[in-house]
Amino acid sequence: MRLLIILLLFFIVVTNVKSQDNKEYLILIAFIKTESNFKYLKKYGEIVMCFSKGAKNDWGILQITPIMVKEYNNITGEKLKHSDCFYVKKSIKIFLTVQRIHNPDFNIKKAANFWNCGSISKHNSKYYKNILSNLK
Numbered sequence: 001m002r003l004l005i006i007l008l009l010f011f012i013v014v015t016n017v018k019s020q021d022n023k024e025y026l027i028l029i030a031f032i033k034t035e036s037n038f039k040y041l042k043k044y045g046e047i048v049m050c051f052s053k054g055a056k057n058d059w060g061i062l063q064i065t066p067i068m069v070k071e072y073n074n075i076t077g078e079k080l081k082h083s084d085c086f087y088v089k090k091s092i093k094i095f096l097t098v099q100r101i102h103n104p105d106f107n108i109k110k111a112a113n114f115w116n117c118g119s120i121s122k123h124n125s126k127y128y129k130n131i132l133s134n135l136k
Contacts, residue, residue: 038061059082
């Protein structure tokens with residue numbers, strides 16, 4: 001069952017999110033596994049949602065904070081709400097957009113630092129090691 005969910009999610013990513021590089025998808029999948037372990041996925045017609053809530057307002061499949069939604073809105077000019085993070089497709093869009101701006105080469109360490117600490121220069125080695133282990 002878990003494999004089916006992972007394949008479903010991968011299909012959603014590949015068919016609905018534009019990307020120039022498969023590296024982005026591999027990193028994205030590692031982050032999803034680290035953040036929510038693909039738990040709490042529910043499908044409603046064409047909409048796949050993740051009702052996962054972590055610590056400190058971290059919501060959705062990528063455990064997105066209100067600050068990251070604000071950053072996404074600043075980049076795109078859109079007006080997404082934090083509650084939009086429960087939509088898998090929107091969470092993926094937020095993650096890829098923010099990473100493409102702040103980490104265009106998709107360096108794994110920079111991606112982990114930015115997503116977990118809010119800054120490429122800050123550092124959380126435990127989180128980074130978790131991401132690396134989920135890339136395998």
